[in-house]
Amino acid sequence: MDGGVPRGFSLAExxxxxxxxxxxxxxxGFDCIFVPLCLDPINLNLSxxxxxxxxxxxRYLTGLDNAAVVLPTxxxxxxxxxxxxxxxxxxxxxxxANRRSWAPLMVEALRDAGMERARIxxxxxxxxxxxxxxxxxxxxxxxxxxxxxxALPNAIFEDGTDAVGFAxxxxxxxxxxxxxxxxxxxxxxxxxxxxxxxxxxxVTEVYGRVVGRMLELGSEYYPLALDIGPLxxxxxxxxxxxxxxxxxxxxxxxxxxxxxxxxxxxxxxQPIVLGPVPEAWKPVIELQAExxxxxxxxxxxxxxxxxxxxxxxxxxxxxxxxxxxxxxxRGYGNDGPLINTQDGRQDRTTGVQVEPNTVWMLKxxxxxxxxxxxxxxxxxxxxxxxxxxxxxxRIPGLVAIA
Amino acid sequence: xxxxxxxxxxxxxxxGPYSLDExxxxxxxxxxxxAEAGLDCVFVPLGNGIxxxxxxQYRSACVVLPTxxxxxxxIIDSxxxxxxxxxxxPEPRLANRAxGDAMTRALRDAGMERARIxxxxxxxxxxxxxxSPDGVxxxxxxxxxxxxxxxATFVDATDVVGFSRYVKSVEEIACLTQAAAIAEGAIDEMxxxxxxxxxxxxxxxxxxxxxxxxxxxxxPLAMTAGPLGAYRATRYTNPPHGKxxxxxxxxxxxxxxxxxxxxxxxxQPILLGPIPDEWRRVVDLxxxxxxxxxxRMRPGTGIGELIDFVNGxxxxxxxxxxxxxxxxGLGDDGxxxxxxxxxxxxxxxxxxxxxxxxxxxxxxxxxxxxxxVWGGDVVVTETGGKLLFKRPHGLVSLT
Numbered sequence: 001m002d003g004g005v006p007r008g009f010s011l012a013e014x015x016x017x018x019x020x021x022x023x024x025x026x027x028x029g030f031d032c033i034f035v036p037l038c039l040d041p042i043n044l045n046l047s048x049x050x051x052x053x054x055x056x057x058x059r060y061l062t063g064l065d066n067a068a069v070v071l072p073t074x075x076x077x078x079x080x081x082x083x084x085x086x087x088x089x090x091x092x093x094x095x096x097a098n099r100r101s102w103a104p105l106m107v108e109a110l111r112d113a114g115m116e117r118a119r120i121x122x123x124x125x126x127x128x129x130x131x132x133x134x135x136x137x138x139x140x141x142x143x144x145x146x147x148x149x150x151a152l153p154n155a156i157f158e159d160g161t162d163a164v165g166f167a168x169x170x171x172x173x174x175x176x177x178x179x180x181x182x183x184x185x186x187x188x189x190x191x192x193x194x195x196x197x198x199x200x201x202x203v204t205e206v207y208g209r210v211v212g213r214m215l216e217l218g219s220e221y222y223p224l225a226l227d228i229g230p231l232x233x234x235x236x237x238x239x240x241x242x243x244x245x246x247x248x249x250x251x252x253x254x255x256x257x258x259x260x261x262x263x264x265x266x267x268x269x270q271p272i273v274l275g276p277v278p279e280a281w282k283p284v285i286e287l288q289a290e291x292x293x294x295x296x297x298x299x300x301x302x303x304x305x306x307x308x309x310x311x312x313x314x315x316x317x318x319x320x321x322x323x324x325x326x327x328x329x330r331g332y333g334n335d336g337p338l339i340n341t342q343d344g345r346q347d348r349t350t351g352v353q354v355e356p357n358t359v360w361m362l363k364x365x366x367x368x369x370x371x372x373x374x375x376x377x378x379x380x381x382x383x384x385x386x387x388x389x390x391x392x393x394r395i396p397g398l399v400a401i402a
Numbered sequence: 403x404x405x406x407x408x409x410x411x412x413x414x415x416x417x418g419p420y421s422l423d424e425x426x427x428x429x430x431x432x433x434x435x436x437a438e439a440g441l442d443c444v445f446v447p448l449g450n451g452i453x454x455x456x457x458x459q460y461r462s463a464c465v466v467l468p469t470x471x472x473x474x475x476x477i478i479d480s481x482x483x484x485x486x487x488x489x490x491x492p493e494p495r496l497a498n499r500a501x502g503d504a505m506t507r508a509l510r511d512a513g514m515e516r517a518r519i520x521x522x523x524x525x526x527x528x529x530x531x532x533x534s535p536d537g538v539x540x541x542x543x544x545x546x547x548x549x550x551x552x553x554a555t556f557v558d559a560t561d562v563v564g565f566s567r568y569v570k571s572v573e574e575i576a577c578l579t580q581a582a583a584i585a586e587g588a589i590d591e592m593x594x595x596x597x598x599x600x601x602x603x604x605x606x607x608x609x610x611x612x613x614x615x616x617x618x619x620x621x622p623l624a625m626t627a628g629p630l631g632a633y634r635a636t637r638y639t640n641p642p643h644g645k646x647x648x649x650x651x652x653x654x655x656x657x658x659x660x661x662x663x664x665x666x667x668x669x670q671p672i673l674l675g676p677i678p679d680e681w682r683r684v685v686d687l688x689x690x691x692x693x694x695x696x697x698r699m700r701p702g703t704g705i706g707e708l709i710d711f712v713n714g715x716x717x718x719x720x721x722x723x724x725x726x727x728x729x730x731g732l733g734d735d736g737x738x739x740x741x742x743x744x745x746x747x748x749x750x751x752x753x754x755x756x757x758x759x760x761x762x763x764x765x766x767x768x769x770x771x772x773x774x775v776w777g778g779d780v781v782v783t784e785t786g787g788k789l790l791f792k793r794p795h796g797l798v799s800l801t
Contacts, residue, residue, distance in 0.1 A: 204616065215611070
């Protein structure tokens with residue numbers, strides 16, 4: 001740790017993760033957890049979050065960007081396969097595929113672990129309750145996995161996504177420290193956005209400056225999402241720098257500003273208008289701040305998601321407006337559950353509670369009675385015994401750059 | 403669609419810089435190759451984002467392209483492409499996260515229940531998905547599709563689209579040229595800010611910032627930095643914070659910029675100090691093999707012939723040279739030829755006019771202690787390889 005900022009995860013953190021996954025696997029009756037070769041984020045790019053989540057389980061267990069893992073439930077060390085022998089402090093031995101198919105090495109790893117007739121929990125085979133939540137079809141590479149199944153006809157392969165997912169859901173102190181640092185970096189990215197966004201400035205320049213600032217502060221890359229358009233019109237989303245586009249007076253810039261530290265993703269959102277805030281927007285913005293603070297209070301350990309969404313909606317209704325909840329867990333990518341009353345998305349939440357040391361993106365929306373004005377603001381929060389607390393201190397509202 | 407802020411103030415994504423003619427060219431090429439392979443359609447399933455983009459310009463699309471010239475059925479995710487529309491495919495179908503069902507329906511609607519279906523990305527190809535021997539198809543949905551269409555025959559057709567992508571059009575080369583210029587702009591930034599005492603992470607951030615500000619899509623910047631002559635320095639694809647640059651550090655890099663999906667890569671080593679004489683000889687050798695290889699990069703030359711030429715060039719001159727080049731395009735293009743991947747399986751693949759490459763052969767001292775790689779994007783013309791970039795050859799020395 002350096003000033004509260006971890007420089008890397010310790011061996012104790014590795015052991016905590018392996019133990020948590022083993023315990024979940026044992027409870028589910030699995031002999032091992034198998035993270036097979038998963039899709040790459042360029043080819044399975046359904047969204048930045050889903051792209052980031054494709055290979056999240058292997059990174060969680062090994063610290064490697066791309067690996068297959070066999071983790072026996074009985075406490076033995078995992079067997080790890082990767083393209084190259086890129087062992088690290090967590091994994092001293094890696095079996096290298098060297099640009100050939102991973103299937104033979106994955107088969108061998110399962111055999112060496114004695115899993116020929118075992119019950120094998122495959123992580124990423126489908127969407128889980130709290131991980132890979134948006135990727136209903138899972139993230140597993142077909143050819144390699146099909147070959148593994150063919151080669152091990154007496155083994156039973158079942159979905160084990162939740163065994164890893166629920167270990168990821170509950171954060172350790174080192175993970176919380178990393179997420180806090182990521183949130184700080186994202187907030188600094190927003191400061192840069194506020195400093196550079198002006199009418200007449202090229203959006204590519206804005207995009208580059210914000211991302212550059214976050215990388216400079218230690219973030220890995222994560223696409224900055226900018227929704228830009230007239231305040232009283234439609235905003236369109238850009239997840240890459242849009243060549244030839246410039247900001248105009250009166251533009252509303254909605255953003256999702258994500259920073260990644262040690263693989264963990266924090267997001268901070270700060271709408272900006274290039275002009276004055278219209279009077280009609282002010283009560284909506286004020287209500288949104290109330291909804292956000294209410295969300296913090298409601299997110300106590302044991303709370304149900306229905307309580308939170310109902311509470312937010314009821315408060316807005318009393319103000320003669322609408323209140324939409326939007327929250328999802330944070331971690332290595334594609335974490336959940338995702339609860340979004342705006343578009344009706346609500347992932348499976350059976351068996352999920354708000355728990356201490358879970359980290360969330362909380363960004364409720366307030367909507368005017370006629371539905372014309374919608375305002376959303378938010379950031380990362382940590383659940384404590386008393387409720388949720390922001391990972392970085394910011395004030396809800398619309399930043400006006402006159 | 404013009405992306406500038408015109409009267410309509412419209413920022414909706416278009417099909418990038420590509421015309422409808424370019425779309426029709428691609429579809430026609432793929433159909434022709436599919437017909438030659440005896441396929442009733444080409445099927446790009448979920449997971450194969452690169453080929454989906456080639457055929458539709460959507461980021462993560464599934465495509466059913468009948469061989470008989472009917473238009474393709476394209477499926478996107480309403481959240482993935484944020485309900486975007488483009489003028490290539492104005493009315494895509496929405497998967498709403500039920501990809502298996504949507505893909506099965508698309509194949510049925512195209513009349514493919516008993517057809518011979520060419521699946522793109524099922525395994526690594528000859529000139530595409532070159533680094534993905536296991537392919538790029540998502541297991542869950544592909545298994546569902548094949549189960550629900552038990553009378554259809556599914557075969558790998560990665561090369562059908564791959565060889566269509568292999569030869570670039572004028573519009574694609576224009577994108578590559580623009581991307582190469584952006585990559586060179588970022589190299590200028592690296593030369594500007596890399597100095598002893600500067601954090602390498604800051605250099606990394608500044609270079610990426612420049613790439614994005616110039617309009618590139620993101621691609622990880624790859625860098626190594628270590629003492630001159632060190633055998634192997636750590637390769638970074640994320641900002642390496644806390645690593646301070648020191649005098650006589652050599653920085654190697656792969657600076658990739660993307661325009662219209664086309665990936666251009668420029669490689670420009672930088673030395674924070676004077677160039678020792680023994681390095682000058684290797685730099686000169688690398689320049690010679692670079693130029694001689696460029697000369698031989700003519701249509702019809704077999705890749706095996708070029709490999710042999712490059713690998714044998716250095717020994718006759720008191721050093722060593724090794725092949726390092728790979729195809730350029732929408733990503734994971736091949737053939738991939740490197741000291742690790744010798745290209746035995748692609749020796750007979752011809753180099754064709756309009757193919758684009760990152761060309762960066764190794765120059766080495768006889769004892770391999772000094773290794774130098776420099777290069778960038780080239781396109782093959784009738785008279786040999788033509789550079790898509792402008793900077794002069796050499797090791798940049800910052801003293």
